[in-house]
Amino acid sequence: MTDMKGPTMRTYASVPFPDVTITGAFWHERLEVVLTRTIPSQLKMLEKHDIRGSIKLPKPVPPLTIPRRKGGFTVQMFWDSDIGKWIEAASYALRHRRDAAIEAEVEAMIDDLEAAQAEDGYLNCFYQQREPENRWTNLRDNHEMYNAGHLLEGAVAYYQATGKDRFLRVMERNMDHIARTFGRGEGQRPGYPGHQEIELALIRAFHATGQQKFLDLATYFIDERGSREPEHYFDTEAKARGDDPADYFFAASGMYEYSQSHLPVREQTKVVGHAVRAMYMYAAMADLAAEHGDAALKAACETLWADVIERRMYVTGGFGPSEHNEGFTADYDLPNDTAYCETCASVAMVFWAARMLNLDLDGQYADLLELALYNNSLAGLSRDGESYFYDNKLDSDGSHHRWAWHMCPCCTMNVSRLVASVAGYFYGLAETEIAVHLYGGSETRLPVAGGHVTLTETSDYPWNGAVRIAVAPEGCGDFTLSLRIPGWCEGASARVNGQAVPMTVERGYLKIARSWSEGDVVELDLPMEARRSYAHPAVRADIGRVALRRGPLVYCAEERDQKAPVHSLRLPREAALSARHVPDLIGGVTVIEAEARAARAEGWGPDLYRPAPPEEAPSPLLAVPYYAWCNRGANPMLVWLRE
Amino acid sequence: MTDMKGPTMRTYASVPFPDVTITGAFWHERLEVVLTRTIPSQLKMLEKHDIRGSIKLPKPVPPLTIPRRKGGFTVQMFWDSDIGKWIEAASYALRHRRDAAIEAEVEAMIDDLEAAQAEDGYLNCFYQQREPENRWTNLRDNHEMYNAGHLLEGAVAYYQATGKDRFLRVMERNMDHIARTFGRGEGQRPGYPGHQEIELALIRAFHATGQQKFLDLATYFIDERGSREPEHYFDTEAKARGDDPADYFFAASGMYEYSQSHLPVREQTKVVGHAVRAMYMYAAMADLAAEHGDAALKAACETLWADVIERRMYVTGGFGPSEHNEGFTADYDLPNDTAYCETCASVAMVFWAARMLNLDLDGQYADLLELALYNNSLAGLSRDGESYFYDNKLDSDGSHHRWAWHMCPCCTMNVSRLVASVAGYFYGLAETEIAVHLYGGSETRLPVAGGHVTLTETSDYPWNGAVRIAVAPEGCGDFTLSLRIPGWCEGASARVNGQAVPMTVERGYLKIARSWSEGDVVELDLPMEARRSYAHPAVRADIGRVALRRGPLVYCAEERDQKAPVHSLRLPREAALSARHVPDLIGGVTVIEAEARAARAEGWGPDLYRPAPPEEAPSPLLAVPYYAWCNRGANPMLVWLRE
CATH class of the missing domain: 1.50.10 (Glycosyltransferase)
Incomplete structure (x- = not known):
């Protein structure tokens, strides 16, 4: 068949x-x-x-x-x-x-x-x-x-x-x-x-x-x-x-x-x-x-x-x-x-x-x-x-x-x-091409274009998008190094041996075709801004809500990191997001911070329903990578915050 | 025990x-x-x-x-x-x-x-x-x-x-x-x-x-x-x-x-x-x-x-x-x-x-x-x-x-x-008191204060809060007519035989104590405004959302009555609510209408997630009483609307 x-x-x-x-x-x-x-x-x-x-x-x-x-x-x-x-x-x-x-x-x-x-x-x-x-x-x-x-x-x-x-x-x-x-x-x-x-x-x-x-x-x-x-x-x-x-x-x-x-x-x-x-x-x-x-x-x-x-x-x-x-x-x-x-x-x-x-x-x-x-x-x-x-x-x-x-x-x-x-x-291999799918510090020696090449990639990925790849060819001819430019990234740039490379990105990969020599160094800069993500309006559950991302990571707010109940937080559209690496938090993570607003329970009284909405007060938001949540005990958590 | x-x-x-x-x-x-x-x-x-x-x-x-x-x-x-x-x-x-x-x-x-x-x-x-x-x-x-x-x-x-x-x-x-x-x-x-x-x-x-x-x-x-x-x-x-x-x-x-x-x-x-x-x-x-x-x-x-x-x-x-x-x-x-x-x-x-x-x-x-x-x-x-x-x-x-x-x-x-x-x-009875708990058109003859009284209550409740009660005593002495003033009602007023009654409301009941005579008429006005209701901020599911009520009824939005998907609607806090009785809708209901805003799916494109939020456009909201929903076929429905 x-x-x-x-x-x-x-x-x-x-x-x-x-x-x-x-x-x-x-x-x-x-x-x-x-x-x-x-x-x-x-x-x-x-x-x-x-x-x-x-x-x-x-x-x-x-x-x-x-x-x-x-x-x-x-x-x-x-x-x-x-x-x-x-x-x-x-x-x-x-x-x-x-x-x-x-x-x-x-x-x-x-x-x-x-x-x-x-x-x-x-x-x-x-x-x-x-x-x-x-x-x-x-x-x-x-x-x-x-x-x-x-x-x-x-x-x-x-x-x-x-x-x-x-x-x-x-x-x-x-x-x-x-x-x-x-x-x-x-x-x-x-x-x-x-x-x-x-x-x-x-x-x-x-x-x-x-x-x-x-x-x-x-x-x-x-x-x-x-x-x-x-x-x-x-x-x-x-x-x-x-x-x-x-x-x-x-x-x-x-x-x-x-x-x-x-x-x-x-x-x-x-x-x-x-x-x-x-x-x-x-x-x-x-x-x-x-x-x-x-x-x-x-x-x-x-x-x-x-x-x-x-x-x-x-x-x-x-x-x-x-x-x-x-x-x-x-x-x-x-x-x-x-x-x-x-x-x-x-x-x-x-x-x-x-x-x-x-x-x-x-x-x-x-x-x-x-x-x-x-x-x-x-x-x-x-x-x-x-x-x-x-x-x-x-x-x-x-x-x-x-x-x-x-x-x-x-x-x-x-x-x-x-x-x-x-x-x-991490890597994909064709006859005269090496594709780098993932970054994060790796070393490999690959057969390509009739010889071999050793690639030594160093970076602090996923915390930082500055990637360095040392290329050490052995008896291989010209080949293409195809570097993934992630879909989440805006403003990527690259240099080979300090010289800017034209950003000819084909379907998500920057193709650098050249005759490589021992000592060649590729530097790739993938800016990682903390940024907002919105769901298609047909997604009932996410409408009016925003998720936070930075690089490949999606973030969430754990209640223990907030000053107010996590679901009471609202992240106004105009609130600026900032990222900060915290080495002693959950083994070292980059957090996203912003000035959110919390619906206040104080002063609401015993009624479950009232004709007037709760008051809001400023409340700092601290978001951690989703993968890292629930490592400090169970607690309320939210990915999609009200906006 | x-x-x-x-x-x-x-x-x-x-x-x-x-x-x-x-x-x-x-x-x-x-x-x-x-x-x-x-x-x-x-x-x-x-x-x-x-x-x-x-x-x-x-x-x-x-x-x-x-x-x-x-x-x-x-x-x-x-x-x-x-x-x-x-x-x-x-x-x-x-x-x-x-x-x-x-x-x-x-x-x-x-x-x-x-x-x-x-x-x-x-x-x-x-x-x-x-x-x-x-x-x-x-x-x-x-x-x-x-x-x-x-x-x-x-x-x-x-x-x-x-x-x-x-x-x-x-x-x-x-x-x-x-x-x-x-x-x-x-x-x-x-x-x-x-x-x-x-x-x-x-x-x-x-x-x-x-x-x-x-x-x-x-x-x-x-x-x-x-x-x-x-x-x-x-x-x-x-x-x-x-x-x-x-x-x-x-x-x-x-x-x-x-x-x-x-x-x-x-x-x-x-x-x-x-x-x-x-x-x-x-x-x-x-x-x-x-x-x-x-x-x-x-x-x-x-x-x-x-x-x-x-x-x-x-x-x-x-x-x-x-x-x-x-x-x-x-x-x-x-x-x-x-x-x-x-x-x-x-x-x-x-x-x-x-x-x-x-x-x-x-x-x-x-x-x-x-x-x-x-x-x-x-x-x-x-x-x-x-x-x-x-x-x-x-x-x-x-x-x-x-x-x-x-x-x-x-x-x-x-x-x-x-x-x-x-x-x-509808009624509660004590020795010298009759409590009216519910309105909506009823007639009763009750023993009170040594005799009997016939009460004829007429109203269009729950659609209208104008209540008329004709009191016809037979051989009874003074008694108290205790009329419920609903908790949802603001600005209630009452008249006996056209004369305003002081609004001495005790724990939700207007107590009218008097010597009643044949032909006495009590008129009670319970204003029914379409109004908003908010949940205690500890209710995760309702935060940032608003429910609509009018009189004793809670409302919901059925998708068939809207011009946009019901969950895409947002009812801004400043949008005015109006009520209108529609005799041929679901056997006759009073609807609540407002100018809402809908998150537009048009122009969003195929992506499920995007860095920019959906656009909003004005979209009329029509809400029907919750009890009446799903009488015209199954369809999406929402009580708590985004605000």
């Missing part, structure tokens, strides 16, 4: 993180916390919550710790995925720093998974232990392929970190089993996952091993999805179980829109349903568009991209307003106090945006990658690296705070694997 | 509705709709949804139509209460107009209930049919006493309407059984209802029959509630079932606060938990304070009253913001788009306020009675009388609309029984 229209469309390759060293203070600190605190503490949590033990397949089978819901579902079914994600994050840690203890732990997990795997390659510890007769009977709800995908990602990462391929071989047998079971061939079932994830994992396996079969299976899943020839697979499967497809929990809210299987993917034009499923799928679609030169798939990605950024994206780079479906609702429906904005959804957006950027170097993708990364995603992890937001509200009455763990701990290891591999999002 | 401190405190008696005839257009129309459309259509719905049939106790027992939740609970357990409430509303209809068909239907229901009743007086069709062995084992969750209370209210109403006491005798046997089973005596259990209701029903039975035993049982329930001597009854009961009390669904949210049994009632100072339970209980407390002259109980009522009106009341007279507990949350937590504001809770507030008014003639009680009646309660019923709001939001994106029925149809018959008996809230 794939619409092959030409050669590969992939023009840029991601530079994987091991080839990039983070040297800047901001990400270095986050990375150290994740490596030294988050990943070890997550292992303890996996042990404490029986997840680590769940792949040991003991007999007798222990009782479920998380009861089944109606229909038999329990999030305990996802536990294999948590093991996979922890191995993935731990493998990234190993690439930074080999660690025998972590390696031994991963090996022990692989022992268990290898022992659990069935003769035919099937591997799902929940089903094998509890209901082996029901395997592959409910792809719609029960996440067998999702689990397999995360285990495969873990196996790829561990292989790349250590060169050891035992886990990868386990997962290859598992994928071979899946490829034998599902498809359009004789004796196969035309199934595909209810929760997409395996597609992008398969593409990663293809990239890591070069084995076409991984790519073929991913392609099949994407092409088959949403087919009704002769009937929707989830209907077929439900009937085979003796269930009425109409009893589906999400029947009332768009039926198969929940899993983006309501239509073949190339016919999809609206971003609907469960946000993480959507973003994982779009990421795979972008990858496949590149691999196959599939113009229809690329066009679908672009249409869906425009829909999400124009109508259903929070200013913080959060996605999916609704708790009900953990996902998308109506156009412009972006409530702040009930915002779901699952951490996983923003992490998944980073994945998607990075793949769009490889497909087509356009600053809009990098802008959103950066927004989702620095704001909603990073908010998911506490400063100490050991507590997590699952949902990320933009307006809290003080009751919302990070948790040490979550019944469904998907977000915890999504944020750790993202941070542990963040350097992989 | 009752703290008997003196004689009865009841200074005013409600004048029951059969002694008051509604003649004014506003309530006459609502009453006709309820009598001719709502009550008959509700019977059809009871039949259609198996509720009518559920009291027939067939063998074999049919399967549950509403599945049990974890713990065994299903709202199907409430069905007896729906029968009771329909009989109650139907009985009110019979008092307006005898109707052989309705009477035959009620008699048939009584046949079934009488046949179902156990030898010992126990009566609960759900338990008797499905799990007779479990009766009285879970007062906390399973509503046996709540059902009994509603059946008792139905029996009292039917007895008062027809003089037939068969149903009342059935329910008396049931109450005798309950009184034998529960109490502090030998062989009794110290239980009380998980969902309060039976207490106020018992007091109504006491008033209707004069039988002390009804009052005694109500008193016991109120006095026993929240006792921990030696242990909370719901703990004792849970353990007896083999359950862990800590597994209670509401354990995390204040445990027994949900049912206001966390403390003995006289020690309660905060309005917490399930809103309907709370209000029903407070109504009974006010009644008992009056009956027993119980100062501690009266003080508790007053403390709870202040808490609810100062911190947890919507401007529409709605109560209980949260769907989770169908009830109360934190101080000043009054979100508009997720407001629960169950119709039943406002109806229950009418009950409570009326009882406070009898206990103590203070306009604040009548103001709130009126507010809850004309706004949140009345919104619960459509103009055609056949669809219902269960929850009453103050901000809708267009998805919220009335339903033809509800899985738990409690609100449907609460609003019908309220409207069918609304005349009962």
Whole structure:
């Protein structure tokens, strides 16, 4: 079914993180916390919550710790995925720093998974232990392929970190089993996952091993999805179980829109349903568009991209307003106090945006990658690296705070694997071009134009937009250094060896094409003004309100930093904004300050309603980066201030 | 335990509705709709949804139509209460107009209930049919006493309407059984209802029959509630079932606060938990304070009253913001788009306020009675009388609309029984005083000061505040006519026979004490200006916003009446408000109009966020009474407009 229209469309390759060293203070600190605190503490949590033990397949089978819901579902079914994600994050840690203890732990997990795997390659510890007769009977709800995908990602990462391929071989047998079971061939079932994830994992396996079969299976899943020839697979499967497809929990809210299987993917034009499923799928679609030169798939990605950024994206780079479906609702429906904005959804957006950027170097993708990364995603992890937001509200009455763990701990290891591999999002590479997507202090040596070049980027980004890049070519000819000029930036300027460069910015990238020499220095100045942001007037929740941003960061007001209740504050349009770096605040952050006005409760009296409005008095506003909120105890917080 | 401190405190008696005839257009129309459309259509719905049939106790027992939740609970357990409430509303209809068909239907229901009743007086069709062995084992969750209370209210109403006491005798046997089973005596259990209701029903039975035993049982329930001597009854009961009390669904949210049994009632100072339970209980407390002259109980009522009106009341007279507990949350937590504001809770507030008014003639009680009646309660019923709001939001994106029925149809018959008996809230009576609480066109003949007086009140209330009362005394001496001057009214004036009366207003009532003669006419002028209302600045959801009111009505803007999306409108503080009666709009309503400003989406472009705010353009605002919204199809609606 794939619409092959030409050669590969992939023009840029991601530079994987091991080839990039983070040297800047901001990400270095986050990375150290994740490596030294988050990943070890997550292992303890996996042990404490029986997840680590769940792949040991003991007999007798222990009782479920998380009861089944109606229909038999329990999030305990996802536990294999948590093991996979922890191995993935731990493998990234190993690439930074080999660690025998972590390696031994991963090996022990692989022992268990290898022992659990069935003769035919099937591997799902929940089903094998509890209901082996029901395997592959409910792809719609029960996440067998999702689990397999995360285990495969873990196996790829561990292989790349250590060169050891035992886990990868386990997962290859598992994928071979899946490829034998599902498809359009004789004796196969035309199934595909209810929760997409395996597609992008398969593409990663293809990239890591070069084995076409991984790519073929991913392609099949994407092409088959949403087919009704002769009937929707989830209907077929439900009937085979003796269930009425109409009893589906999400029947009332768009039926198969929940899993983006309501239509073949190339016919999809609206971003609907469960946000993480959507973003994982779009990421795979972008990858496949590149691999196959599939113009229809690329066009679908672009249409869906425009829909999400124009109508259903929070200013913080959060996605999916609704708790009900953990996902998308109506156009412009972006409530702040009930915002779901699952951490996983923003992490998944980073994945998607990075793949769009490889497909087509356009600053809009990098802008959103950066927004989702620095704001909603990073908010998911506490400063100490050991507590997590699952949902990320933009307006809290003080009751919302990070948790040490979550019944469904998907977000915890999504944020750790993202941070542990963040350097992989900094650079893009083409034959005679290097694109710099993110700044913040990094060093890399890349093959380009027949030779190599070492780039040493230094900056205090995201606090300061003064970026210096030292270029050290080795035997390479002319190449283009394409420097991202962020969409939020006005008045950017650049110099090479002190000489101003014409600001020829193409779709968000300043292209500097020249013959580079050892000692060349590029200086880029990205002015970072504290500035206001307004939402489209169709966004009910934000009308009459203003958000504050500076550089890639979105700000919020925490009540503890104000002299008045945070929701009582109004920031008049004419109030000047100023930025100040405060080294001892939340590990060092730049704050935004302004003279706001507070509605005074004093003198109002006991009445709840009165014919006269409250009086206003001047009150200083101090806003901190959104990612940093709730690190000094729970307290009321607001992103969108009244103007 | 009752703290008997003196004689009865009841200074005013409600004048029951059969002694008051509604003649004014506003309530006459609502009453006709309820009598001719709502009550008959509700019977059809009871039949259609198996509720009518559920009291027939067939063998074999049919399967549950509403599945049990974890713990065994299903709202199907409430069905007896729906029968009771329909009989109650139907009985009110019979008092307006005898109707052989309705009477035959009620008699048939009584046949079934009488046949179902156990030898010992126990009566609960759900338990008797499905799990007779479990009766009285879970007062906390399973509503046996709540059902009994509603059946008792139905029996009292039917007895008062027809003089037939068969149903009342059935329910008396049931109450005798309950009184034998529960109490502090030998062989009794110290239980009380998980969902309060039976207490106020018992007091109504006491008033209707004069039988002390009804009052005694109500008193016991109120006095026993929240006792921990030696242990909370719901703990004792849970353990007896083999359950862990800590597994209670509401354990995390204040445990027994949900049912206001966390403390003995006289020690309660905060309005917490399930809103309907709370209000029903407070109504009974006010009644008992009056009956027993119980100062501690009266003080508790007053403390709870202040808490609810100062911190947890919507401007529409709605109560209980949260769907989770169908009830109360934190101080000043009054979100508009997720407001629960169950119709039943406002109806229950009418009950409570009326009882406070009898206990103590203070306009604040009548103001709130009126507010809850004309706004949140009345919104619960459509103009055609056949669809219902269960929850009453103050901000809708267009998805919220009335339903033809509800899985738990409690609100449907609460609003019908309220409207069918609304005349009962118009007058209060003391020995030498008549208090007029509500206006709107009514006629009554009351015993006062040794004789009788006929009052003929004419007005276009709530559209116009010009009230005329013709006084026709028959053999009575001097008495005081106390006319409510609503709290919303500024500049009220009054004349007797054309002569201005000094405005000596005592706690919201203009007291006109004189020797009345045939032909005396009182004219009261209550200016009704369209005016603005502001919320206490601690209410996060309303800050920077304004609500519109006129007389007893709160207004809202429906999108269909505007030229711009309703949420895009801003009503500048200086914009003049004008009122205009529109006879052909929603059956005739007075609208409020103003020149508002709309944030323009035109010219904004595709970006979701921009550094510059949207432009504003003038846009006329038309607001309609809140009770009348959503009678022309679902559409976006807003009560609190940006200012």
